[in-house]
Amino acid sequence: MFRLALKSLLNRRGTVLLTVFTIAISTALLVGVERLRGEARNSFSSTLSGTDLIVGARSGAVQLLLYSVFRMGEPTANVSWQTYQEVANAPSVAWTVPLSLGDSHRGYRVLGTTQAYFEHYRYGRRQPLSFADGQPFDGVYEAVLGSEVAQKLGYSTGSDIVLAHGIGRVSFANHDDKPFTVVGVLAPTGTPVDRTVHVSLAAIEAIHLDWQSGTRMPGRGISAEQALEHDLTPKSITAFLVGLDNRMAAFTLQRQVNEYRAEPLSAILPGVALQQLWSLTGVAENALRIVAACVVVVGLLGMLTALLTTLNERRREMAILRSVGARPRTVLGLLVLEAGALTVAGIALGLLLLYATIAFTRELAASRFGLFLGLGAPGPAELVALGAILIAGLIVGLLPAWLAYRRSLSDGLTIRT
């Protein structure tokens, strides 16, 4: 019976191909949206691991998370160095990594930090940062580049770079009097680390010695060498990551930080903040899913139209089948089978399309949007989507099948054309 259905379909390959193609495109879209969503979440979740708290000036949890870890948006205020020291020296704290943001290099953000960053920062499944080349910075005018910065701008260890004030892609205020030497390049991580220029906190301090309120003060030029003689202890930092001896202490410390009197601070649990972010993006994600689902519905309606229009031409076929002994139920089954075969073929072609598209665009997605689209087998959410398409296809197929069933009962062996 399956071969009969298949041969009947092949006989109408023109319309059948178009129908399959419509279903394929809608499948690719639906699964593509699902994959994009999954990978976006994945890349966000895998950016930071092993950090128990993030502390910054008082702001929303999502905002603090975005600017401190994802280099998105701008910090509202800073945390004073003294406060940082106090929290860092709290008994339950195992380590801290200070983060100082605000400068950039040709569109890539500059992060002032300490060597603790290379020691304690973890991403993905608690993987530490590793060096593709060179080592952590030691001197003031030394920089460590993320892999993408090095690759895109053609830098390697030994290159000289000039940082720019502010975070615009094009900057007119350059710290060109204090060039940096690249001493290390990190291995790719698939996180914003790849797009970051890392320097020491002292470096951030040094390049801003002769600046005030965001502009260089005329006539107060301090050369790179002179700067080294100043006290380069920072007065403030943007935020810091905290690792604890015991994760259970996170809530206690979080409360203490949030109730800190001397300065308004926020301490966030990265996982909780991420959940808040998901609940924000969830609306947009669902909108995308609904649109994709609508496209699937349109695709299936196309199949319904194709099946219904052929039904009249196929009354003869059904009468012949009936005459040789096919039961009305067989006619029904034949048409449902047909719809099923169309849907399965559409799904298969759709997946093929999707994987081909991913294979061709993954470079672009990774470099432009930091999305690492995998070519792995469909995940659970995607399988659910595929299953839903198949079931919807069979349900859609039931309508013409039922019509053919009714007709084959009333037509019997009489061929009506």
Next chain:
Amino acid sequence: MTDSSRPVVDIDALRFAWPQHPPLLDIAALRIAPGEAVFLQGASGSGKSTLLNLLGGVLVPQSGRLDVLGQSLPSLRAAQRDRFRADHVGFIFQQFNLLPYLDLVGNVTLGCRFSPRKRERLGNTAAIDADARRLLSALGLDVESLQQRSVTGLSVGQQQRVAAARALIGAPELVIADEPTSALDANARAAFIKLLFEECRRAGSALIFVSHDPALASLFPRSLTLDEINRAARTAEAA
């Protein structure tokens, strides 16, 4: 379940009407013996198709006896009647008898998919195909050259012979031909009927040949008109 001495068709006081319609068929008696070839003449709209659907077990009468091969069709369930038709009755239609997506032999062997009895009788797939080729050759078709071509490219006369082969494969006890020659010219018509007779005789099948064309009646040993046997037609005329 079947008995060779029994009539192939045995109708007694059969009445049929579509719902909310006056009786269409009212047949006092109709008996067709095994291997008999019968011409049944009837104008379109005379209840011809309905009678064929009754004989095929697609429709059931409101009352009366309808035995095929000694089996009362109305007493069978719908699925059993479909199976009975697959096993014991072959059909030839007016035209467009073939499924365009099956090849020549595939069209002939189509019915064997639905009839365990025919499969059993003929053997494996290869034997079924061989019998299909034998029938096609006997009906004057060059299987080797036509098999490669699409069946839609066959002439109407060739298509009707393929349909005859499909009706005859597995030697059903009854072959019902519904206007099989109306699309053929006069010469082809006589030749087709002659071939059909021969093959029905060889298979031992009774033949009911239905047509509106009274000119064909002379070719048959026995001929009936539907109006003669159908009392409902006379009542309708009288009214």
